[in-house]
Amino acid sequence: MAAALPVVGSVPLVAPPGVFKGRELTRKDRRLSAALAPLDALLEGGIPRGRISEIVGRRSCGKTSLAAAFISSATCRGEVAAVIDLANAFDPATMAEAGVELSRVLWVNPGNAGESFLSPPPHSVAGEGEGSDALQVTHQLFQTPAFPNRHRSPSGAVRSFLRAAEMVLEAGGFGLLVMDCGESTFSLAQSSALRLARMAERSGTAVLLLAARPLCGTFAAMSLELTPARTIFSRARFVRPDPKSKSYLKCIRQPHPRPLPQLIAEEGTDKALFEGIEIRATIRRNKLGRCGLSARWRSMVSIAGPALHLQAPKAIRIA
Amino acid sequence: MARAESIPVAGCRIACLLVKDLPLAATVRANPELRQASFALSIGKGPRAPLGCVSAAARSVGIVPGMTVAQARAVAPDLAVLARNPALEQAAADALLDVAESFSPVVEDGGPGRVYLDLAGLGGLYGGEEEMVAELLRRLRQIGMEAGIGIAANKDIAYLAARCGGTRVIDAGREREFLHWVPLELLGLEPEVELQLERLGIRRLGDLARLDARELGSRMGAGAVEIIRLVSGQTGGPLIARRPGEAFVEKTALEYAIERLEPLGFILRGMLERLVARLKLRGLTAGDLTLSLELAGHRRDERRVSVAAATNEVRSLLTLLLLDLEKAPPPDGVEAIALSVQARAPRPSQSDMFVPPAPAPERLQTTLARLAALCGPDHVGTLLPANSHRPDATCRVDFAPPAKANPPPEPNGHAVNRIVLRAIRPAQEVEVMSSRGVPEFVRGRRISARVVSIAGPWRRQGEWWKTALEAGQDAANGAGADVSQGGLRGGFAHDYYEMALDDGGVYRVFRDLHTDRWFVDGIYD
Numbered sequence: 001m002a003a004a005l006p007v008v009g010s011v012p013l014v015a016p017p018g019v020f021k022g023r024e025l026t027r028k029d030r031r032l033s034a035a036l037a038p039l040d041a042l043l044e045g046g047i048p049r050g051r052i053s054e055i056v057g058r059r060s061c062g063k064t065s066l067a068a069a070f071i072s073s074a075t076c077r078g079e080v081a082a083v084i085d086l087a088n089a090f091d092p093a094t095m096a097e098a099g100v101e102l103s104r105v106l107w108v109n110p111g112n113a114g115e116s117f118l119s120p121p122p123h124s125v126a127g128e129g130e131g132s133d134a135l136q137v138t139h140q141l142f143q144t145p146a147f148p149n150r151h152r153s154p155s156g157a158v159r160s161f162l163r164a165a166e167m168v169l170e171a172g173g174f175g176l177l178v179m180d181c182g183e184s185t186f187s188l189a190q191s192s193a194l195r196l197a198r199m200a201e202r203s204g205t206a207v208l209l210l211a212a213r214p215l216c217g218t219f220a221a222m223s224l225e226l227t228p229a230r231t232i233f234s235r236a237r238f239v240r241p242d243p244k245s246k247s248y249l250k251c252i253r254q255p256h257p258r259p260l261p262q263l264i265a266e267e268g269t270d271k272a273l274f275e276g277i278e279i280r281a282t283i284r285r286n287k288l289g290r291c292g293l294s295a296r297w298r299s300m301v302s303i304a305g306p307a308l309h310l311q312a313p314k315a316i317r318i319a
Numbered sequence: 320m321a322r323a324e325s326i327p328v329a330g331c332r333i334a335c336l337l338v339k340d341l342p343l344a345a346t347v348r349a350n351p352e353l354r355q356a357s358f359a360l361s362i363g364k365g366p367r368a369p370l371g372c373v374s375a376a377a378r379s380v381g382i383v384p385g386m387t388v389a390q391a392r393a394v395a396p397d398l399a400v401l402a403r404n405p406a407l408e409q410a411a412a413d414a415l416l417d418v419a420e421s422f423s424p425v426v427e428d429g430g431p432g433r434v435y436l437d438l439a440g441l442g443g444l445y446g447g448e449e450e451m452v453a454e455l456l457r458r459l460r461q462i463g464m465e466a467g468i469g470i471a472a473n474k475d476i477a478y479l480a481a482r483c484g485g486t487r488v489i490d491a492g493r494e495r496e497f498l499h500w501v502p503l504e505l506l507g508l509e510p511e512v513e514l515q516l517e518r519l520g521i522r523r524l525g526d527l528a529r530l531d532a533r534e535l536g537s538r539m540g541a542g543a544v545e546i547i548r549l550v551s552g553q554t555g556g557p558l559i560a561r562r563p564g565e566a567f568v569e570k571t572a573l574e575y576a577i578e579r580l581e582p583l584g585f586i587l588r589g590m591l592e593r594l595v596a597r598l599k600l601r602g603l604t605a606g607d608l609t610l611s612l613e614l615a616g617h618r619r620d621e622r623r624v625s626v627a628a629a630t631n632e633v634r635s636l637l638t639l640l641l642l643d644l645e646k647a648p649p650p651d652g653v654e655a656i657a658l659s660v661q662a663r664a665p666r667p668s669q670s671d672m673f674v675p676p677a678p679a680p681e682r683l684q685t686t687l688a689r690l691a692a693l694c695g696p697d698h699v700g701t702l703l704p705a706n707s708h709r710p711d712a713t714c715r716v717d718f719a720p721p722a723k724a725n726p727p728p729e730p731n732g733h734a735v736n737r738i739v740l741r742a743i744r745p746a747q748e749v750e751v752m753s754s755r756g757v758p759e760f761v762r763g764r765r766i767s768a769r770v771v772s773i774a775g776p777w778r779r780q781g782e783w784w785k786t787a788l789e790a791g792q793d794a795a796n797g798a799g800a801d802v803s804q805g806g807l808r809g810g811f812a813h814d815y816y817e818m819a820l821d822d823g824g825v826y827r828v829f830r831d832l833h834t835d836r837w838f839v840d841g842i843y844d
Binding site: 034061065067089092103104105108163164170171182228231233271273276297301 | 693734
C-alpha cells in the first residue's frame with residue numbers, strides 16, 4: 001500500500017525488486033520448473049524452492065518420471081541435484097534418457113528399508129538378515145560391532161535416509177533434493193518433517209518427496225497426487241532392421257528392450273508395443289496457491305514416436 | 320691470534336626448532352592428558368628396566384633418569400611408567416618437520432627433534448620476527464608439541480638460542496654479545512672437558528673466547544678449538560634443504576594386544592586427529608587411508624580404505640576405517656598400528672557469476688565423506704549405466720559434478736515427458752501362468768494379478784564369453800544363466816515383456832531362457 005510506505009521528501013520509498021521482508025528465507029516466487037507445459041501451468045511455474053513438495057501416488061502413477069523431469073530441468077540449468085534413494089530403485093539408463101545429466105546427480109542409497117511389494121515385509125526376519133549380510137562379524141575377536149544398529153533394521157535405514165537428506169541440505173548449494181521413499185509405509189515424525197522444512201528453507205533447495213502417501217503433513221508446501229489415467233499400448237508392424245545401420249545399433253543399446261533380429265520371426269505381422277502412461281495430477285495441498293486443480297500429460301517411452309525399427313503404428317489401443 | 324672480528328653472513332636469518340626431550344614430547348603428543356602428569360619412559364619392560372626420560376613433574380619429586388622402575392616406584396608410587404615408543408617419536412619428528420615445511424620452503428632436518436628453517440624473505444608473509452615466532456608457536460600447538468625456538472644469523476647460534484629454552488631472537492649484530500653470555504653447559508660438552516674448564520673458572524663462552532686458541536687446543540684438544548671457532552662465527556654452514564615430505568604416517572606400538580574394536584577405534588581416533596592436524600598445517604586434505612596392523616604371532620594385516628571425497632573430518636574418516644574393520648575384522652589381536660594417508664590438494668574452485676551456485680568444494684567433500692560413513696562408500700556417488708547389454712547393469716563412480724554446464728535444452732512445449740523405470744534390485748522371481756504361450760497371470764511373494772496388456776517379448780542376450788563359474792554365480796544370484804541348459808556356454812539370454820497388470824502397475828518382466836524362470840526387474844513409474 002502506497003500510504004504505508006515511508007516518504008523521504010516527496011518520493012515514497014519502494015522496495016527494490018528482489019528484496020523481501022519478514023522471516024522468509026526463500027522467496028515463494030523462486031520455482032523449479034519441470035519443463036512440462038501442463039504441469040508448469042498447474043504449479044504456476046514449478047515446485048517452490050526452499051520448500052518441501054510431495055508427489056504421492058500408487059505404483060506406476062508416474063511420480064518417478066515426474067521427478068526425473070525436475071532433475072533434468074535442474075541439471076540442465078547447471079545445478080546439482082541429489083537423490084536419496086531409499087528403495088534402491090534409481091535406474092540411470094532411463095534417467096539419462098529422460099534428459100538427466102547424471103554427472104550432476106548425487107545418488108545416495110541409505111540401505112533397503114523393505115521397499116516395495118516384491119521385497120520381504122519390513123519386519124520379517126529374512127529382511128533383517130538380508131540387510132545385515134555385509135556386516136556380519138564372524139570371527140571370535142572384534143565381536144563388538146562399531147555400529148550396532150546400522151542397516152540392521154528398516155527403521156535404521158529410514159533414520160539413515162533422513163540423516164542423509166539433512167546432510168545434503170546442510171552442505172548447501174544443491175538445487176534439488178529428491179527423497180524417494182518408494183513404497184515404504186513408514187511414518188515421518190512431525191519433528192523430523194519440521195526439521196527438514198526448516199533446513200530446506202535455510203538452504204534454498206527444492207525438496208521433492210516421492211511417497212505412496214503424504215508424509216510431511218502441514219510441513220509440505222505442496223502435495224501433488226498422481227493417478228494413472230490410462231496405459232497406452234500400440235500395435236505396430238515389424239520390419240527387419242539393417243544390422244549395419246546406426247539406427248539398429250542405437251536400438252540395441254537403448255535401455256528399454258526392443259526387438260532384435262532373432263526375434264523377428266513374425267516379420268510383417270502386427271505386435272503390441274508399450275508406449276507409456278497417461279497421468280492425471282491433482283494438487284491436494286498448496287500453501288502457495290490454489291488446491292484442487294488438475295492437469296494431464298503423457299509419460300512415454302519415446303517422445304519422438306515409435307522406435308526406428310517400426311513402421312507407422314496403425315492404432316493406439318487403450319488398456 | 321688471527322680471529323674474525325664479526326659474525327658473517329649478514330642478512331641471513333635462520334630459525335631452529337628444538338624439542339629437547341623428543342621421547343617425552345612424543346608421548347605427550349599422543350596422550351595429551353599426561354602433559355602435567357608425573358610420568359617416566361622406561362627402556363624395556365619390567366621392574367628392572369631403567370628409566371630413559373623423566374617428565375618435569377616426576378623430576379620435581381626426585382625421579383631421575385637411570386633409576387629402575389622399581390626404584391622410581393619406591394620414591395613415587397603414583398608414577399606412571401610407559402615403555403619408550405620409537406614409532407611415536409618418529410611420528411613426532413615428522414610432525415615437527417611438517418610445521419617447518421608449512422612455514423618456510425627451505426628446511427633442514429637437523430636430526431630427531433631439531434629442525435632448521437630459512438626465514439629469508441618471509442617477512443612480507445608473516446611480518447617481523449616476533450610475529451614469526453608467534454606463528455611458529457601457534458603451529459606447534461596445533462600439532463600438540465612444544466619446542467624451543469631460536470632465531471639468529473647462522474645455524475649454530477640459532478641452535479644455541481633454541482637450547483636456552485622458550486623463544487630467543489638474536490638480533491643481527493648482537494650475536495657476539497649473546498655468544499659471550501652462553502653458559503658452557505648449553506654446549507653439551509663432554510663431562511671431563513666441562514669439569515676442566517670449570518676448574519679454570521671458565522663458565523661462559525665469553526670467558527673461553529678470551530683465551531688463545533692455539534694454547535687452548537694444545538691443552539684441551541680439538542673440541543675447545545671448535546668452541547673458539549663457534550664464538551668467532553666461523554661455523555654454521557648453509558642450510559641443506561630437504562625435499563618436502565609427502566608421506567603422512569602415524570605409528571604407534573601398543574603395550575598389549577588389542578582384541579576388540581572399541582579400544583582400537585579409540586586409538587585410531589587419536590592417530591587420525593594427529594594426521595589431520597598435520598595435513599591442515601600443510602593445507603592438504605586426507606584421501607585414501609592405508610591401515611597396517613601388526614598382529615600377535617608375527618602376522619600382518621594391511622588394508623586400504625578408499626575415501627570417496629578427500630576430507631579433514633576425523634569423524635567421517637574414523638567411521639570409514641571402522642566400517643572396513645567391522646566388515647573384515649583382523650584375525651588376531653593388534654600389537655602395533657601404522658596409519659598413513661594419501662594427501663590430496665583441496666579442489667580449487669572458481670565461482671561463476673552466470674551459473675547457478677553449486678556446493679562449496681570443501682563442504683561437499685566433507686558431506687560426501689559423512690554420507691559414505693553413514694551409508695557405506697558403495698552407496699554414495701554417481702550412478703551410471705554400465706557398458707553392458709544388460710538393461711539393468713549399473714556402475715557407481717565418485718561424485719564430481721563438472722564445473723561447466725551444458726547449454727540448456729529447448730523447452731518442451733508438449734504435454735509429454737519420458738517414462739522412467741524403477742529398478743528392482745535384485746530381480747525378483749515370479750510365477751507366470753500362460754495360455755498358449757501368452758502370459759495371463761503373474762504371481763509372486765507380494766504380487767498376484769491378471770495380465771491386462773502385454774508387449775514383447777524382446778530378446779536380450781550376451782556375455783557368452785563368461786566362464787562357467789561366473790555363469791554359475793549369476794545363476795545363484797537368481798538372474799543369470801545355467802550353462803547346463805539350452806546348450807549355451809554362459810552369460811544371459813532373456814526375453815523381456817512389458818506387462819500391465821490389473822493391480823495398476825506396469826512391470827518389466829523377463830524370462831530367463833536358460834532356466835525358464837520368470838523375474839520382475841522393474842516397474843514403469
